[in-house]
Amino acid sequence: MDQSPLLQNNKQNLTYWKELPENTRVMLISAIYSGENQKVQLKFYDPNLHLIYFWQDKTDHKPYCYTKFENKERVEEIAAIEKKFELKTVPKMDLLLDKEIQAIKIIAPDPLSIGGKGGIREKLNVWEANIKYHENYLYDTRLIPGSYYKRKGDQIIEDPYQMSDIVQNALKNFLWDKMLESKEARNDEYRKYVREWADLLNQPIPEMKRIALDIEVDSEEGRMPIPREHDRKITAIGIVANGGFRKVFLLEQDKNHNDGTELIPEAEICKTEKELLEKTFSIIRSYNVVVTFNGDDFDLPYIYERSQDPAIDPVKHTIIPKEEIPMVVKRDSFIKKGIQAEPVQLKHGVHIDLFRTFQNRSIQIYAFSHKYSEYRLNAISEALLNDSKIEFEGNISDLSIQKLAQYCLKDTELTFRLTSFNDNLLLKLLFVIARISRLSVEDLSRVGVNQWIRGMLFYEHRKINALIPHSEELRNKGQVSSAAIIKEKKYRGGLVVEPTPGIHFNVSVVDFASLYPSIIKVHNLSYETVNCPHDSCRDDPDQKIPDTTYWTCKEKKGITSLLIGSLRDLRVNYYKQLSKDKTISLEERQLYTVVSQAIKVILNASYGVMGAEIFPLYCLPVADATAAIGRSIITKTIDKCKEAGIEVVYGDTDSLFLRDPSQGNVEEISKWAKTNQGVDLELDKEYRYVVFNNLKKNYLGVLKDGTVDVKGLTGKKSHTPTFIRKTFYSMLEILGKVNTEKDFDFAREKIKDIIRESAKKLESAKYPLEELSFNVMINKSPEKYGKKTSENIRTTSIDGHDSTTNSIKGIPQHIKAAKLFSDNGRQIKAGDIISYVKTKTSEGVKPVELAKYEEIDTEKYLEAMESTFDQLLTALDVNFKSIIGKPRQSNLDELFWSN
């Protein structure tokens, strides 16, 4: 077995800053505020020796916030009474007014004096009081998580890696040649942004020494142990680290839990839980990064609480002293309601909870292209690693010690591999996002994308000495200009072109490369530049945004426009090229691929957050204007196509489907778009043919190489019963082989055969029940459904019964099924996928596990097949009903209902 050198000497790898040799390059990985010391503490990582250097502020930096001059008297009054604040008048840039103002800086002895109970925030209109102190600290010192530093005396000095000549030259080319074509190239400010991003993002990312950790706890069936109660024994702790280190500590068990087989070699049996915990702690101490799956709410708080419970030492009833535990309870964090665990933080390392990270929609969709759709370890592992947990029947507490060891170690291994697969993709991604968002990985892996962009923008405000506005100040920036199509939406979004129904050969798809970020860049969109205070801009017709009442600023570049625009250009014109450049090392190329991916995540969200209330710089006019310009660009491009005689058969937001264009056609339009609209229109895909029915966001396309692209069709949707989906995909296989108009005749017949066969299999009960299930996710807890209708409230309150058919009326089918499940004692919670079949029972549905074949409503399934397949068949001029014959009593029905 590969033994980790770190484990052998068991050295606590936490070292103080003064011990860091000068000129050793270390990376900033964490920043926290220690309430105990009232100081910010930083952790730096030495990528060679894998040590953490620990730094505590000595600069006497203090928490603070601002107020405006109009509050001078009031703030002086407060300061005179409370005697703990220091006031300073300082110049600040007010971006909304585009002028310098005098602000009063209120300096406090501790963060609670500002944001705590009775803090200044409650007494006065203050600015920048909602920023966590450790974030403030990073902004002010310009320290960026994920960046490299070195020690000089007591100080922290920037110490970036040098870029290689190739990369350096590519950047120069980009800055001086590529960009000279555009207006921005002549803008030094813009060039400075590009340069700074590249300097930051081109830094290599080291492989971090880390462990994955997973605990198993003795528990009753169907009830999760609660950390706060810590009343259940810890029976196993698995640890997997880099370099092949694997270990599982097991609590000694009685004979009933021994199946006589041999234990896996990684197993080590401990006499008591105390011993088990002590051994685990000593390993945790020797690593810098700890990875768990749901460790925030379970594993970490559980082992912490349990270590303080005398039950872990049955003989002497002693606990583990707090100094020996590598964790502390996070006291400064605000207490969330209803949580089951006190948050726990690692003392010297960094803890990443993958459960939370994979739940992040941006990670799920943009980083992993929606490969997983459930947030369980097993589902994510299956999707990303093609591996799964060890399955077992019954209760985990009944497993033999041998099986438990295997099970626990497997979970731990999967957790580790989620951070290591694809050349440590996830961790690298997180570190690049840390650099962009100015948040530590510890912080950013637990928050949504709006906080990432918040971090990027807040940092920038500090950098240019601009006061960060209140969200209320951004609410009076103008009326919404374009009403949404969907009610309950705030403004109108992208334009969807009505598809031309039918089969079209040789269709080219062109799309605008990151359209919204381009618009934000080209049109100088930012909260302070949309409806800016300058009369000259307001009165200039060139500054007007088409189809809206908004105008934009020509006097000054907006901060969002600069940041998003420079990132966009870097991605499109620099990182994408570098990631393919064979003259640089594979390792570097991989970094640039990751950087490009991380920027994509940020760009994709940058427009969305402007229209999201939770975003601190929420500014509806910016989002509204962005979408309006997008509609204007696509509309004008369509007009231009028509003018040039190019037929547009479909389009959605930023894409156009052109029917049989020449290469010259595409070039012409693309050039036109660049010159007249300032956006890049690129050839995205070339379809051999595309099939449209009359529905938007619904089509099938076969690429030149025979790959079949399906969008939006029901046959693709995850809730569709497997047998229908499988039949649908075999239809697609046929269509992938179609090359010419003539081939369709054959394909049509093949498809009819497939459908007939499938219908026959259905009617003769040949499909396993599981293939008939609809699989629908429940997004709320089951009780929260069906409360809106008065009818429903009345029936439940009158008869009082819960499980009568009355009380489950007015409730979606998947919830009905879920309720039948919980009647059977199984817990259903938000995020679960309910698998149910359609039945002839009074409810009309039943969970698959509880259903019998004779209850199946075959007619309903034929209807489902019909509606699913008709989306394709209508375009192929085939009729479902005529294939399987008229609706009739199915064989199955006759069989079961006659006797």
Add this chain to the structure above:
DNA sequence: GCGGACTGCTTACCT
């Protein structure tokens, strides 16, 4: 009392 038109709710998808 019945059925079709309509609305609202929910989910899954597209960009």
Add this chain to the structure above:
DNA sequence: ACAGGTAAGCAGTCCGCG
């Protein structure tokens, strides 16, 4: 806990019919 637009299925209400 980033946006809006579209489709589909179900459940319920409204309204006219005769």
